[in-house]
Amino acid sequence: MDAKEIIARRVAQEVRPGMLVNLGIGLPSMVANFVPSDRHVFFQAENGVIGLGARPPEGMEERDLTDAGGGFVSAVPGAASIDSAMSFGLIRGGHLDMTVLGGLQVDERGYLANWMVPGQMVPGMGGAMDLVAGARRVIVAMLHSARGASKIVPECTLPLTAARRVSLIVTEMAVIEPTVRGLVLRECGPGVSVEDISAATEAALIVPEDVPQMNLG
Amino acid sequence: MDAKEIIARRVAQEVRPGMLVNLGIGLPSMVANFVPSDRHVFFQAENGVIGLGARPPEGMEERDLTDAGGGFVSAVPGAASIDSAMSFGLIRGGHLDMTVLGGLQVDERGYLANWMVPGQMVPGMGGAMDLVAGARRVIVAMLHSARGASKIVPECTLPLTAARRVSLIVTEMAVIEPTVRGLVLRECGPGVSVEDISAATEAALIVPEDVPQMNLG
């Protein structure tokens, strides 16, 4: 199982029945593949649909039915079209139960940076700032390190997405919960020890006595 | 022709082709009867319809199609249902070309009072404050006097509906335009002289040399 699949499978365990969930593009969108259909979850794409379904078979795509990444999708029975005001009304208003986003850095306060690298890459925040500010639960799904450097740092050096403590960080190595006291190590990835995680993490981690293995469903 | 019909007929002359018009309940609603259908005007009822039509024949009323006074109406071809947020978005946002409202008092500044008489009658402002603050043209359609007292006064003693100069005052006696300089007498009612109007008006009037008779269509 590759790193991304580990992350997607573990995040899928966080999805509870009946939730409204927004998945970011890229890695986070893989989470949908591991959520059982009997959980009656509605996926929101912030560009305007609640009840996102799988990519349709070739030749059956509809030009006006896409996800936030511009990819063709389908709509499940009971889906609803919404405009951008309603879409972000749901997000900002606390109606979105969970959002899963990628990250560039998360720090000991639990703050996320994921929208720009000054002088290098300025894609823009898109809907990320609203999602992180407004969703009930914010889950950061990302690789533990990038180019050998830990993405979990004492304090974000990149511009913040929101001054809000995210709910959970899921990497291929660990599940980490930001709390008032700091980052608490909750689970170890498959075949990874607490020592491996500490060595790969620049931020200070609070390590409870018992740190179980990830449940990958 | 009774006083109210004079007022309604004269106000109807202000309606230009293609306008979106809101008529208050009571006297203002009579204006619709005198607007020719070839003027392609859309009437808005602020409770939620654009393209208000006449009262339907008995037995053909629809419980969910009423005007702001709660009376049964019909919808013209091309009508649209709107919710209260859209309805007042149109009003506050300057999309409403004209509103016609009743008045308790209008003063020399052109300010209108029409929503309460302290200690006596507190019906509430309903949509009136938004209408007066937001419509492009505000026309006050009212009897010139009430219980022998002029309703056109130096300064409103009743609580204001908005601190905004209304566009035009139409009574059975006169058409009066509030301007930066004060209230200008524009037209005399049928069989009414400038002297009659001055005598019946508590506020100071600016009287141009030539004051024509009302055109009642």
Add this chain to the structure above:
Amino acid sequence: MIPEGAVLLIGGFMGVGSPHRLIDAIVARGVGGLTLVNNDTCRPGEGVGKLIDAGLVARAIVSHIGLNPVAQKKMLAGEMQVELVPQGTLVERIRAGGVGLGGVLTPTGIGTLVEEGKQVLEIDGRRFLLEKPIRGDFALLDARQSDYVGNLEYSLTAHNFNPVMALAADTVIAEPHHIMPVGVIPPDAVKTPGVLVDYILERAR
């Protein structure tokens, strides 16, 4: 389900677009001390007017009470507090509560009694009133039809405050005239997504 003292957002404009079955149920149970948020106080014996007749409303946040003499009397007698709010401000305050905005900046009410006690902001040379968001413990809605997921469609002038109130309460209960199987309402016809609706109760025929 609704406790004493709850804040109720109830759809309807002079009773049109009100959830009449839910209103009757509250009257039957006699739950008191309520805060009622509605466009108006309707008429005695009709719509939300029944809640006022029964003495269940301690506070009403509405734009108009002129057609309900019972409401007028209770207000003057001090038996019911009434906060009168311009209609457009009322709907935006509820929307702000529903979509997570901190308030509404409106020109409506500037220079009138409505301004009293409120903050006024000057923005680019124009003055606006800062009006606070409104949220409810419960929203009670009327709808033309729903599906079993709770997607709602509304009818003509029965829309009024219903779609906005659906966003602004902890618990949302809709009273559709019909409930349809899931998949029958096309996505483009849905005005309130089912994820906002907690309970649906079909209007009794």
Add this chain to the structure above:
Amino acid sequence: MIPEGAVLLIGGFMGVGSPHRLIDAIVARGVGGLTLVNNDTCRPGEGVGKLIDAGLVARAIVSHIGLNPVAQKKMLAGEMQVELVPQGTLVERIRAGGVGLGGVLTPTGIGTLVEEGKQVLEIDGRRFLLEKPIRGDFALLDARQSDYVGNLEYSLTAHNFNPVMALAADTVIAEPHHIMPVGVIPPDAVKTPGVLVDYILERAR
């Protein structure tokens, strides 16, 4: 009709729900110095990306430019000003411009770079950014269909910014895929009332 330097609100999200015929017409005429308000800068050669390719956009107010390297390059070279706005804030700013509100009070962006240079209000213990309304000289909209009065219906994820932009420009031009006779679109299906729409131009087949 569109002059040099105009502010254009153009519907669409990565080109979905954009008025492609109108965009092509602007490119063909070569009207420059434009301010573009859109969710994003699309991709080179697609949707509003064509306006940027042609060098017609002096300023873009968008939430995202990450998928358009031409836009990135022009921004870094100083050939195009870019104001990046969080998506939910962008749509509310346009709505505020359209419905006559003085601004938007949003929690989004608090504690980030977006806060810089803006007023922060504390309301009941929470902090909100005051974001200013946006209006356009023209709104260019995509729609599924219209009638000859200009009533608009939208399709699935092609709604996005279109219904809100319809409120916020001096002149509104819609590009429906089909134009139907008046009376064919039921009142409850209308998402943008025709009174908001000044011109309709059918999408070429």
